[in-house]
Amino acid sequence: PAEDLYRRLVVSLSRQQVSMDAAAAIEERLFDRFEVTPAAMLAADPADLQAVGLSAAKAEYVRAAARAFRDREWDHDYFTGMNDDAVRAELTEVRGIGPWTADMVLMFGLGREDVFPVGDLGIRKAMQALFDAELGRSEMRTRAAEGAPYRSYASLYLWRAVEDES
Numbered sequence: 001p002a003e004d005l006y007r008r009l010v011v012s013l014s015r016q017q018v019s020m021d022a023a024a025a026i027e028e029r030l031f032d033r034f035e036v037t038p039a040a041m042l043a044a045d046p047a048d049l050q051a052v053g054l055s056a057a058k059a060e061y062v063r064a065a066a067r068a069f070r071d072r073e074w075d076h077d078y079f080t081g082m083n084d085d086a087v088r089a090e091l092t093e094v095r096g097i098g099p100w101t102a103d104m105v106l107m108f109g110l111g112r113e114d115v116f117p118v119g120d121l122g123i124r125k126a127m128q129a130l131f132d133a134e135l136g137r138s139e140m141r142t143r144a145a146e147g148a149p150y151r152s153y154a155s156l157y158l159w160r161a162v163e164d165e166s
Contacts, residue, residue: 001076001108001109001110001111002108002109002110002111005069005074005075005076005105005109005110006036006037006038006065006066006069006074007036007037008104008105008108008109009065009097009101009105009109010030010036010041010062010065011023011027011104011108012101012104012105012108012109013058013061013062013065013096013097013101014026014027014030014054014058015104016058016096016098016100016101022053025053026052026053026054029052029053030049030052030053030054033048033052034048034049034052037066038065038066038067038069038070039066039070041062041063041065041066042063042066042067042070044063046059046060046063049062049063057096058096060095060096061094061095061096061097062096064094064095064096064097065094065096065097068093068094072090076110079110084106084112084114084115087102087105087106087110087112088102088103088106091105098119099117099119100117100119100120103115103116103117103119103120104117107152107155112152113149113150113151113152113153114148114149114150114151114152115151115152115155116140116141116144116147116151116152116154116155117155118137118140118141118144119137120155120159122158122159122162122163123140123155123158123159124140125162126158126159126161126162127140127143127158129161129162129165130158130161131143
């Protein structure tokens with residue numbers, strides 16, 4: 001699990017629907033310029049967040065997440081004892097946090113071992129290559145079911161396979 005859950009969520013937000021190279025550049029500028037904490041992000045001018053490369057929408061998502069961390073007192077302990085579906089439900093109540101971002105927080109923020117993000121482009125590409133067929137999300141879930149309760153590890157292998165092909 002990530003040491004700092006909020007920072008991990010911000011990384012996931014920055015990686016939504018952009019290339020890994022673009023996300024890395026944005027993250028570097030963001031983390032160099034700001035102390036990435038809920039308090040600091042709420043104090044930051046949204047224009048300054050945009051100046052490091054976040055879109056206006058993502059700047060608001062980072063701030064919405066900061067409000068949730070502050071108001072709901074989110075941290076590792078808060079989510080301990082909650083099953084993955086309950087964590088997903090709570091996270092996705094926040095503007096900008098959808099199923100993919102919630103899955104990234106489950107895997108990389110909370111260290112959950114049985115997450116299979118079927119909405120991830122890399123996972124879809126790897127599954128397509130593995131099975132030599134374009135699979136829908138339902139079919140991907142069905143094929144991944146036998147990997148339970150360790151589907152997060154399967155996800156890591158699938159991402160690596162896509163990286164190796166690039």
